[in-house]
Amino acid sequence: DVKVTQSSRYLVKRTGEKVFLECVQDMDHENMFWYRQDPGLGLRLIYFSYDVKMKEKGDIPEGYSVSREKKERFSLILESASTNQTSMYLCASSLDRWVYGYTFGSGTRLTVV
Amino acid sequence: SQQGEEDPQALSIQEGENATMNCSYKTSINNLQWYRQNSGRGLVHLILIRSNEREKHSGRLRVTLDTSKKSSSLLITASRAADTASYFCATVSTGNQFYFGTGTSLTVIP
Numbered sequence: 001d002v003k004v005t006q007s008s009r010y011l012v013k014r015t016g017e018k019v020f021l022e023c024v025q026d027m028d029h030e031n032m033f034w035y036r037q038d039p040g041l042g043l044r045l046i047y048f049s050y051d052v053k054m055k056e057k058g059d060i061p062e063g064y065s066v067s068r069e070k071k072e073r074f075s076l077i078l079e080s081a082s083t084n085q086t087s088m089y090l091c092a093s094s095l096d097r098w099v100y101g102y103t104f105g106s107g108t109r110l111t112v113v
Numbered sequence: 114s115q116q117g118e119e120d121p122q123a124l125s126i127q128e129g130e131n132a133t134m135n136c137s138y139k140t141s142i143n144n145l146q147w148y149r150q151n152s153g154r155g156l157v158h159l160i161l162i163r164s165n166e167r168e169k170h171s172g173r174l175r176v177t178l179d180t181s182k183k184s185s186s187l188l189i190t191a192s193r194a195a196d197t198a199s200y201f202c203a204t205v206s207t208g209n210q211f212y213f214g215t216g217t218s219l220t221v222i223p
Binding site for chain 2: 004006040041042043045088090092097098099100101102103104105106107109
């Protein structure tokens with residue numbers, strides 16, 4: 001089974017801090033994604049990547065950046081955390097999301113205080 | 114919005130009963146996917162139904178798709194307490210746009 005591992009289940013950070021959310025998948029998928037999930041808003045795509053060192057903006061990229069130095073690892077970076085970035089962050093990978101859908105990690109609940 | 118919208122938003126049933134949740138969408142689709150999310154966890158892919166399919170089964174899950182009405186339903190038969198979760202539909206449009214709905218929260222009472 002594909003495993004997508006997010007490094008932290010819960011994080012508490014201060015406003016203005018630089019925050020790194022790490023995601024690793026073990027099935028050699030080329031496609032990786034970062035979503036955030038908020039009550040009433042569903043899942044919103046932040047960034048995605050189809051290959052190493054490649055990134056594409058999703059629907060809500062403002063305030064975020066990503067890094068994909070290795071195929072198995074996709075990091076989400078909050079350059080200067082703000083309280084409105086308090087959310088559940090979900091990483092996913094896919095062989096082909098149009099055909100097979102996503103495999104998600106367990107999520108990181110980030111609180112910015 | 115092109116998102117799928119689930120209905121009802123919340124559903125509470127007794128163990129052993131069937132649970133039905135619906136998803137409506139606005140655009141033409143290539144396929145529609147259903148996911149489950151246990152509280153505080155990531156989403157798990159349950160089933161994918163293509164636009165040329167009308168019904169699909171997987172264990173206790175039955176998914177139907179009516180492209181003329183732009184709607185899909187997920188039926189869970191003989192529900193168990195472990196089925197308590199949120200269920201999301203996701204639509205893959207013919208323009209390769211991928212959207213999640215806002216989910217149905219299912220509670221199965223033992």
